[in-house]
Every structure is written in C-alpha cells, then in structure tokens.
Amino acid sequence: MVEGAAGAARPLFGRDQARETILLVAHRAVDRGGAVLVTGEAGLGKTALLADVAERLDGWTLLRVHADSFESDLAYATVETLIRGLNGLRRDRAPRLPHPEPSADALTVGRLLLDAIDAIDGPVCLIVDDAQWVDEPSARALRFVVRRLSDQGFLFTAATRPQPNSVTALFDDVSAATVNHARIDLAPLTVADTQELAQHLLGHAVSRRTATRLTEATQGSPLLLSVLLKQLRETFAQALHPAGWDLPATAITPLATAIGSALEGAEPPVREAAETVAVLRDPLPLPVVGTIAERLGTTVDIPGAVSRGLVHAGQRDGVVWVEPAHALLADALTGGIPLERRVALHRIAAGVLTGHRALRHRVEAADRTDPTLVDELLAAALTCADQNQPEQAFSYARSAVHLASGTERERALIEIGLIAMRFRLHERIFELRDAIEALPASPSRDAVLLELRTLTGDVPGALALGLALEAATDRDPDARVIRVHVAEALPKVFMAMGDFGGVLDHLEQARRLIADCPAPDEVADPALRWMAHPEEHLMRLLGWALNSAAHARRPDLFRPLTAELDSLLDTHESPAAVDALVSRSRVFILDGRIEQARADLARANALVRRYPGSWTAGFARTIYAHILFLVGEWEESVTLADTAVALALDETDLSCWPIALWTSTLVRAGRGEAEAVEERLRAAAQARPGITGSYDGDLPYLARAELARALGRPGDQLAAAEEAEAAANRGSNLGWLTYRVDALAALGRPAEAREAFDRCAAAGMWRPYYGGVRWLEGRVLQAEGRLDEAREAYLAELDDRPGCAFPFPRAVAALDAGLLLGGLEPAEGASAYDRARAAELLEQAAATFRSLGASGYLIRTAHALDRLRSATPETAAETVAGATASDPLAALTTRERQVAHALAAGMTNKEIAERLYVSVTTVNFHVRNILAKLGLRSRRDLRGLGLGRRAPRGGPVKS
Structure with missing residues (x-):
C-alpha cells in the first residue's frame, strides 16, 4: 500500500481500451464513486493493468491489497493486510487501527475501515489483487465499505480469475446501484499485440508468422511472452536481419517448457529457489524459506530467482518476504517438480510453519487415505463451528472430504452436510448431493438430505425422508435430537408443496417430538449438539403453523397459536424468534392488520441486529420497509429497503435479494424516479428463479404501475396492471387491480373500469393498501359521467377515518376529489361551496405529497390550486396563496x-x-x-x- 502520485507509466500492450475504460471510471469517481472488476486467467496481465492505471491516478491515495490463497480460509486475512497499510498512512500521533478478531461482526469491521478511510484527504482508490482468494468475512466487510463510499471520491478496483467468488458478487452488488462501473474481461493477447510487445522488448518488429508461433507457445500470456522474449534477445541480436528472425524451434513447446526456458542456464540454487517458493506459494519471510530449504537439504539463490523474474521480494515491517512472481509461474514450476520431492517439501513446511498454514501443507502432502489427518481436519472444523467461524469450519470439512476414502469419506460427507445445515450454507454442498444420496441410510445422513432435497426442488423426496425420520422409534439421544430438527423442518416441505393443511396436521406430532428433545450433554455426537435447543424449534414451528393457518382459512387456530408464541417470545430471544415474528407478520398483512404487522416487524428488526443468522433476516427488513411505505413513512421505508438490498447477499436466505430490490423501488416510483426504478428492477430480474422468494410477487408490477401514474402515463399504468394479472402471483393482495381500475377510468373506458371494479368489491382478499374502495368507485362513476354520485363516493372515502392509516392513497383520493369538486375536470361548473371544499382537499393532498416527496403529484396539485385560485374570490385566494406551490x-x-x-x-x-x-x-x-x-x-x-x-x-x- 502506498500513497499514490503519478509516475512514468510503463508500456502496456493489448490493454489500451481496458486502461482507458478504468481511467474514465476513475475520472467520474472523483465526484460520485465507481467500481471496476478485471477478470482473466493467470498470466493475462491483470496486475500489470492495475499497476499501470495506479501510476496515472495523480492525487489519489492508493490502497493495495494482494489476497493470499493459504489465508483465504482465515477470517479477515485480507482486511488485516488492508489495516496494516492504513496504519502506515496514519499520522504519527493517530491511534493504530486494531486487527479484527476472527469472530468479529463484518459490519463492525466495515465501520472501522470506513472511519480509517474517512481520515484520508482526497480521492481514494482501493486495489484488490488476486481477489479470488479474499476470505468471506473480508468480502462482507469490503462490501459494506464499498457500498457506503459509492457516491464520493472513491474507486474500488479488483482483479480476479473468472470463476465466481465473493468479490465478483460484491462488484455485481455495487454495480446494481451505480451507473459508474465497468467489468473488464481480459483475453489473451492477439498476434498483433504480440508483435507490439516483441518490438518493444527486441527493438524491432517480428513477422506475423513468428508472432503467431510466440502467441501459441505462451497461450497469449503477457507475462510468459515477456519472460520468453527476454530470454531470446541474444538469438535475435545474432540474426542477419531482424525482419528475417524466427523463433527457434526449441522454444515452440508446451507451456511448462516455456517456463523452463526462463530457467535455462540458471545455476541449480536459482532453480531450487524458484521451485521452493513456487511450492510454498504464498508470501513468507525469507528466513523461514531458508529454514525450509535447509531442512530439505538444498541451497537456494533467492536473489538470482528474483533477477530472472521468477520470484518477487519485498520488505514488510523490516523483514524481506518472498513469493512467486505470478501464480501461473508457480503452477508451471510446481507441475515440473517430481511428486516425491513436492510432497517432501510440503511435509517440511508443515513442520516449520504453525497453525493454519501448517495444516494446509499437511493436506497438500497427505496421502488420500490418511485417516489421522481426516480426523484432525474434522476436529478443527467442529472447533471452528463451535467458535462461530463457519468459513474456516467449512474449509476444513471440505479438505477432509477430498482426502478421505471409504468409511472416513462417508463420515466427512455427513460432517460437511451438518455444518452446511448449521450455518445455512446449503448451496455450497449441492454438488455433493449425489455422493450423500449414495451413503448408507442413517438419521444424520437423512437429515442432511431432507434439506438438500427441499432446496434443490426434490420436494416429494424430501417429504418421504422427513416422514420416515418422524416415524422412527429409536430412543437414542442422537436420533431423538435429529427428529426434533425434522419436526421443525417438515413444515417447510409442506409449505413448499402448498400443503398448508399438512403443516397443521403435523403440528401435534411435531410438538411431541420437540418436547422429547434431549439435553445437549446427552447427545453423543458433538456435531449434533447445536440441534438440542427445543425452544428454537418450537418458535419456528409456531411461526410456520400461523402462516399455514392463514392460508388454510383456519382463524380458530390463530388466537391460541399467537398466545403460545407470545409466551415464548417474552422469555426467549434468538434467530428463531425473528423467523416466528416475520411469519406472523405475513399473516397480519394478509388479514389487513397493518399495525400488528408493523409491531412484529419492528421487534424482528431489533432482534436481527443481534442475531443476523436467522432464515428470515432479509425478509424482516424488506417486509418492514414495505409496511413503512404503505403507512406513509417513506424516508424510513427507502432507508430500510436500501439497507436490505445492501445486506441481502450476506443473508442466510438469498431469496430476499430480489424482493429487497422490488421494495426499494416503491418510494422511488411514487417520486417519479424512472431511471432508479428501472435500474433496480433490471437488477432483480437477474436473480435465479430458485431464489425469487415468496413475498408479494406483485411488487415489481405495482412499482411500474405507480411510476406510470406518478408520471401521468395511464397507458403504461394499465399495461403494468395487466402484467401483474397475467403473472397470477399466489398470496396477492390485488393491489394491481386498484391501478387497473384507476387507469381504465383515466383512459375513458368506463365499461371495462366498471367490470374491474366489480371484481374489487367482490374480492375477499381486498385491502385498501393502494386505494380505498369508495375512492375507486368514484373513479368509475366519474368515468361513467355520474358526477354527483362520484362526488359522494369521494367524500365518503375521505370521511372514512380508518383510511388515514394509508396517507398516500388518501392524498390521491383528495386530489381527484378536489379536481372534481372545484370544476377542474371536464364537467359542469361547481358551486362556491364545492370550490371551497376543493381548495381544502387540494391543500391536504399537497401537504401529504410534499412530506412524502411525491413531486409529480405535488406539481399537479399546485397547478390545480393555481387554476382554482384564478376562479375564486380574493379571500379564497388568500386561503390557498403560498400554501403548497411546490416541493x-x-x-x-x-x-x-x-x-x-x-x-x-x-x-x-x-x-x-x-x-x-x-x-x-x-x-x-x-x-x-x-x-x-x-x-x-x-x-x-x-x-x-x-x-x-x-x-x-x-x-x-x-x-
């Protein structure tokens, strides 16, 4: 990490467009932030490209982080490197930033980094190289930081290999919320690029034929081309004429031989140094590398390897650290070393190093049938799990799966499955489902498969497993605790099938199983003890049952289930409490009890701050934001919705991410922010169908309908409503039907409006969230020309005090009523009384629109007041003068x-x-x-x- 200033830019070939793209993003980022992701296979010049750009960022502070593959499983390893660099930039008297503990909360660490970056004057560029190795906790903290700096002088750049990882997900998340971003996929150099590079390194152009052969020999890797061409300078200088020079036949070899040519003529200690550092792979202090080489019985010449471009050396805290010059070089060099020597080197490294690195080298050196190492890995995984370090736990378990065979592999597969269940990491073991299916049946194996089958769409298979586990009679504490978990998991299977009655039929049996839960110290298998918390399972069970009772039309169950849940909630706070409260809030919403839903969601959000690992943490924020939108607290709504979007990808249940994006559009739609609405809806549409969730699928259509109405486009409003109708979302509150009736009335299609309104009035699920029935009836009557009846309907709606719970639709009704009563719509002239009442209603509407920031509606209301004022006596004009001309x-x-x-x-x-x-x-x-x-x-x-x-x-x- 260095504080940057412009320097002499190094030549960069084949990357001009990529460089200019990044610099353009950087130019814009000075005022509004930006993000760049560079992807490409090893050796394609990602690091060189970012270094070239960094040299051109005059006046920027550069924060450079190089992720470490061996430390990719260590919580906050990348952040620790970043903090070390930040400490170096801080003033002498400024307190040094503390290094985060592995169990620290990502949001807390993120705030620590934010404060440190805030202390830096001027624009800041964060460069993360080899981002595929960034550990998950660091990625979450960085996501928090990057999103919060995305609208100031801050540029986030990362280089990674093409495979999906936590940093590519971070970039996708940030790019969904900003237009100033770029994703650059580096391709191998072309033949023309190779010609330019060869001309620079050799001092003269080479033929296209030679350039083609060079490109093929090096796979278009700028790094390997540079190494190879430097080694060929002498033969080029000896050519009779540069234009006739050709690549020696011996150089047209596979990639490994091209690497070997870089070592041609090197003394044995240079080769030993390059190979040793390549096997060790990650940065290590030079004395440690010397100790390993000494125990291996070899002599290494690190300076010689550095001079040949095979090893990189740099100082850190006064000590020289060395690492391979590039991952591709390390791969090629390691591949050329005999297996026996490679294993010996790993074993010696495991004896010299300690902790995580030592265990990792033991894994590299191990025989695949080493049961002792598998035991150690599984023990380490369980220790990490008990310390609430899921990433490390999962990594150790994954290594155990790879190393084990026979019965040891069976055990490792079950252990990794239980870790996935415990920390909601199911997606990471989907590819292991077939292997787990092939294991001998056991309660643990079947419990893992129950959730895997449910999440991968095999609901009938999940149901069969769940019912079999539930019916088992084994009294062993381990089997009993598994049945307790199944008792709470089976309702999710029933709900996935739409069988809400099945949840209720299962309820009493589930209660009995939960009541029979053993104590944690009775459970022999320590990997199962986390299940021995009956209150957790019972609260979730009650939440699923309440949700099912609402869908099954069993109001008789709601009161006793609610009373029982309340008694548990009074004495027990946990992630399960969040799930139960969110489930019950959905019932309240379906039943029209908004205030009760709001109370449950407010409580759930308070708990989420302490227990972010619940199934429904994202939904707690998202549904609450929707409620706040409905009750007119738009500033709170958009704040919470944007928070839900920012955190959704860190949640247990990724299905809340598109729903959070939908919810975040509602306020923006009411304010007429078309670009922001469409940007978020496009981002939500990129979600896989399997994670779209189940909460109110009408939201994207409602947002488009509201945006159209805010912009005065009834045709688009009608189209959005018709799309919602065609989608036929389960659990819809028919809000789209409100927009359909309103649009048809505005378009002068009274017969169709009347038909749609009759559906509204007859719908048992009708709720006044987006408009009251009497207002809607007034819209139809006005379209039919029955103006007196329309006035009566409008006024009846506005005199209905419960309607005050939804101020936005009430203000829309007041606007429509004011236009009609004031004679401002195509109709017969209004009386003086009508004009006075019209002014009153328009003032009320304008006050609400101003407080909400609904500028389009406010402008229409202000124009109506101006027109009304011009037709009223002076005294009436004074009543409205200056009342609400604009927002x-x-x-x-x-x-x-x-x-x-x-x-x-x-x-x-x-x-x-x-x-x-x-x-x-x-x-x-x-x-x-x-x-x-x-x-x-x-x-x-x-x-x-x-x-x-x-x-x-x-x-x-x-x-």
Whole structure:
C-alpha cells in the first residue's frame, strides 16, 4: 500500500481500451464513486493493468491489497493486510487501527475501515489483487465499505480469475446501484499485440508468422511472452536481419517448457529457489524459506530467482518476504517438480510453519487415505463451528472430504452436510448431493438430505425422508435430537408443496417430538449438539403453523397459536424468534392488520441486529420497509429497503435479494424516479428463479404501475396492471387491480373500469393498501359521467377515518376529489361551496405529497390550486396563496432527501451515517450538495423549510 502520485507509466500492450475504460471510471469517481472488476486467467496481465492505471491516478491515495490463497480460509486475512497499510498512512500521533478478531461482526469491521478511510484527504482508490482468494468475512466487510463510499471520491478496483467468488458478487452488488462501473474481461493477447510487445522488448518488429508461433507457445500470456522474449534477445541480436528472425524451434513447446526456458542456464540454487517458493506459494519471510530449504537439504539463490523474474521480494515491517512472481509461474514450476520431492517439501513446511498454514501443507502432502489427518481436519472444523467461524469450519470439512476414502469419506460427507445445515450454507454442498444420496441410510445422513432435497426442488423426496425420520422409534439421544430438527423442518416441505393443511396436521406430532428433545450433554455426537435447543424449534414451528393457518382459512387456530408464541417470545430471544415474528407478520398483512404487522416487524428488526443468522433476516427488513411505505413513512421505508438490498447477499436466505430490490423501488416510483426504478428492477430480474422468494410477487408490477401514474402515463399504468394479472402471483393482495381500475377510468373506458371494479368489491382478499374502495368507485362513476354520485363516493372515502392509516392513497383520493369538486375536470361548473371544499382537499393532498416527496403529484396539485385560485374570490385566494406551490426538496435525489429530513430532525452527521449505513464523509458530501441545490447557507436555513422535526421511529436503522 502506498500513497499514490503519478509516475512514468510503463508500456502496456493489448490493454489500451481496458486502461482507458478504468481511467474514465476513475475520472467520474472523483465526484460520485465507481467500481471496476478485471477478470482473466493467470498470466493475462491483470496486475500489470492495475499497476499501470495506479501510476496515472495523480492525487489519489492508493490502497493495495494482494489476497493470499493459504489465508483465504482465515477470517479477515485480507482486511488485516488492508489495516496494516492504513496504519502506515496514519499520522504519527493517530491511534493504530486494531486487527479484527476472527469472530468479529463484518459490519463492525466495515465501520472501522470506513472511519480509517474517512481520515484520508482526497480521492481514494482501493486495489484488490488476486481477489479470488479474499476470505468471506473480508468480502462482507469490503462490501459494506464499498457500498457506503459509492457516491464520493472513491474507486474500488479488483482483479480476479473468472470463476465466481465473493468479490465478483460484491462488484455485481455495487454495480446494481451505480451507473459508474465497468467489468473488464481480459483475453489473451492477439498476434498483433504480440508483435507490439516483441518490438518493444527486441527493438524491432517480428513477422506475423513468428508472432503467431510466440502467441501459441505462451497461450497469449503477457507475462510468459515477456519472460520468453527476454530470454531470446541474444538469438535475435545474432540474426542477419531482424525482419528475417524466427523463433527457434526449441522454444515452440508446451507451456511448462516455456517456463523452463526462463530457467535455462540458471545455476541449480536459482532453480531450487524458484521451485521452493513456487511450492510454498504464498508470501513468507525469507528466513523461514531458508529454514525450509535447509531442512530439505538444498541451497537456494533467492536473489538470482528474483533477477530472472521468477520470484518477487519485498520488505514488510523490516523483514524481506518472498513469493512467486505470478501464480501461473508457480503452477508451471510446481507441475515440473517430481511428486516425491513436492510432497517432501510440503511435509517440511508443515513442520516449520504453525497453525493454519501448517495444516494446509499437511493436506497438500497427505496421502488420500490418511485417516489421522481426516480426523484432525474434522476436529478443527467442529472447533471452528463451535467458535462461530463457519468459513474456516467449512474449509476444513471440505479438505477432509477430498482426502478421505471409504468409511472416513462417508463420515466427512455427513460432517460437511451438518455444518452446511448449521450455518445455512446449503448451496455450497449441492454438488455433493449425489455422493450423500449414495451413503448408507442413517438419521444424520437423512437429515442432511431432507434439506438438500427441499432446496434443490426434490420436494416429494424430501417429504418421504422427513416422514420416515418422524416415524422412527429409536430412543437414542442422537436420533431423538435429529427428529426434533425434522419436526421443525417438515413444515417447510409442506409449505413448499402448498400443503398448508399438512403443516397443521403435523403440528401435534411435531410438538411431541420437540418436547422429547434431549439435553445437549446427552447427545453423543458433538456435531449434533447445536440441534438440542427445543425452544428454537418450537418458535419456528409456531411461526410456520400461523402462516399455514392463514392460508388454510383456519382463524380458530390463530388466537391460541399467537398466545403460545407470545409466551415464548417474552422469555426467549434468538434467530428463531425473528423467523416466528416475520411469519406472523405475513399473516397480519394478509388479514389487513397493518399495525400488528408493523409491531412484529419492528421487534424482528431489533432482534436481527443481534442475531443476523436467522432464515428470515432479509425478509424482516424488506417486509418492514414495505409496511413503512404503505403507512406513509417513506424516508424510513427507502432507508430500510436500501439497507436490505445492501445486506441481502450476506443473508442466510438469498431469496430476499430480489424482493429487497422490488421494495426499494416503491418510494422511488411514487417520486417519479424512472431511471432508479428501472435500474433496480433490471437488477432483480437477474436473480435465479430458485431464489425469487415468496413475498408479494406483485411488487415489481405495482412499482411500474405507480411510476406510470406518478408520471401521468395511464397507458403504461394499465399495461403494468395487466402484467401483474397475467403473472397470477399466489398470496396477492390485488393491489394491481386498484391501478387497473384507476387507469381504465383515466383512459375513458368506463365499461371495462366498471367490470374491474366489480371484481374489487367482490374480492375477499381486498385491502385498501393502494386505494380505498369508495375512492375507486368514484373513479368509475366519474368515468361513467355520474358526477354527483362520484362526488359522494369521494367524500365518503375521505370521511372514512380508518383510511388515514394509508396517507398516500388518501392524498390521491383528495386530489381527484378536489379536481372534481372545484370544476377542474371536464364537467359542469361547481358551486362556491364545492370550490371551497376543493381548495381544502387540494391543500391536504399537497401537504401529504410534499412530506412524502411525491413531486409529480405535488406539481399537479399546485397547478390545480393555481387554476382554482384564478376562479375564486380574493379571500379564497388568500386561503390557498403560498400554501403548497411546490416541493422545496424537488431538486434532491432520494438519498439527499433522506439526509435532509434527518438534518431537519436534528441528527448529527455521525448519527445520519449510522442510520443510512454510509460513511461520515458521504454524509458531508450529501450535505454540501443539499445546501448548494437548495441555495441555502446552513443547516439552520434547512430546518427553516419546515420539513418536520420528528425523530426517526425506533432510532437509527441497523441490522
């Protein structure tokens, strides 16, 4: 890591377009942040490209991190490297940043990094090289940091191999929320590129034929081409004429031989050094490498290997560390070493090194039938699991699976399956399902398969396994604790089949099994003891049962189940409590009891901050954000929805990610932010069908319908409603039917509007979330020309006090009523009384639209007031004069509105940063923009706009 300044740029061949793309993103990133992902196989020049760009970033602070393959399973290994570099940049008196513990929360670590980066003046560029080796906890912390710095002078760049990994997921997440990003897939150099490189290194052009043979020999790798051409300089200089020079026949060999040519003529210690460092692979202190070489009985010449470009050396804390110059070189060199010597080197390294690295070298050196090492790996996996370190646990278990055979492999497969169950890592063992299926039947094996079959779509197979486990009579504590888990897991299988009655039929048997749960110390297998918590299983069971009772139309069960759940919740807080509360909130929503749903979700969100490992953590945030949208707390809604989007990919249940994106569009749709709505809907559409989840599939259609109405496009509004109808989503609240009736009335199609309205009135699931029935009836009556009846319907809707629970649709109704009563719609003239009432209704609507930031609606309302004012006496005009001409925050983005409202509520910049999951620097950036756009000089001027001073409900939104 260095503090960057421009330097002399090195020549870079075949990468001009990639370089210019990154520099363009960097130029834009000075004001609004940016992200770049460079992918390519080893040797294609990813590191060189980023180094070239870094030299051109004049005035930027560069933070460089090189991930480590051996440390990829160690929590926060990458972050630790980043912190070390940040400490080097801090002022002498500034306190050094602490290194995170492996069990630390990723959000806490992320905030630590944010604060450190905030202390750096000017734009910052974070470069993560070999990002495929970034450990998962570091990736989560980096995702937190990058998303919160995405709208200030910050550029995130990463280089990785093409396979999916945590950093590519991080980039995809960030790119879904910003237009300033680029993904660059490096391809091998072309023949023309090779010609340019050869001309630079040899001093003269080579023929296309020679360039073709060079390209084929090196697979278009810039690194290998450079090494090879440097070795061929002498033969080129001896050629009679440069244009006639050809590649020696001996150089046209496989890749390994091309590497060998770099060592041609090297003394044995140079070769030994290159090969030893290649096998050791990751950075190690030079004295440690010397000790390993000495015990191996070899002499190594590290400086000689460095001079030939095969080994990289650098100082760290006053000690020289060495590593292979490139992973491809290490692969090729290692492949050329006899297996016996390679194993010996790994064994010696395992004896010299300690801890994680030692165990990893033991794995590399081990015979695949080594039961002792398998035992050690499984023991290490269980220790890590008990210490709540799932990544390390899973890595050790995976190695055990690879090394074991026979009965040991059977055991390893079950152990890795149990770890996946414990930490909700099922997706990582999907490819092992066939192997687990082939194992001899046992309760542990069947419990693992029960969830694997459910998640991979084999629901009938899962049901058969679950029922067989439930019916077993073995009284062994291990078998009993597995049946306790199955008792809570079977309802999910029934619900996946749509058999909600089956959940209720299963309820009493599940209760009996849970009541028979053994104590943890009775369970012989330590890998099963985490299941021995009956309260956890019972709470989830009650949540599934409540959800099923609602779908099965069994209201008689709701009261006793709720009472039982409440008694547990009073004394027990856990991830299972989150799942139970979220399940019950869905029932409340279906039943129209919004306030009860809100209370459950507020409580669930408070618990999620302490127990983020629940099945429904993402849904807790997402559904709560939807509720807040419905009840008119749009600033809270969009804040929580954006938080849900930011964290969704870290959640146990990835299905909440597209739903979080859908929910985050609702407020933006009401505000007419077309680009933001479409961007999020496109991102959500990229989700695999298997993770789309089950909560209100109408949301994307409702967002498009609302956006169309906000922009005054009834045709598009109708099209979105018709798409929702065609989708026929299960559990729909028919909100799309509201938009359909409204659009048909606006389009002057009364017969179709009447037919759609009759469906609304007859629908047993109708809820007034998106518009009351009387208002909707008024829309139809107005389209039919029955204006007196339309007025009566509108006024009846507005006089209905319960309708106040949904201020946005109420304001829309007030706008429509004001237009009609004021004679502002195509109709007969209105009386003076009508105009006075119209002014009152339009003022009420404008006040609501202003508070919500619904600028399009507010502009229409302001125009209506202007027209009404021009037709009323002067006294009436004074009533409306200056009331609501425009939205004072209309020029702001949704994020800036959030900051503005928080400032008006008296929150400090630090409090706002915590609430919005951004850095203090980002808040400062938004405050400057807000004041500039509004022409204000201070926060006091902002508070003078009268935005409201209510503190956010429940304090800062956290997770």
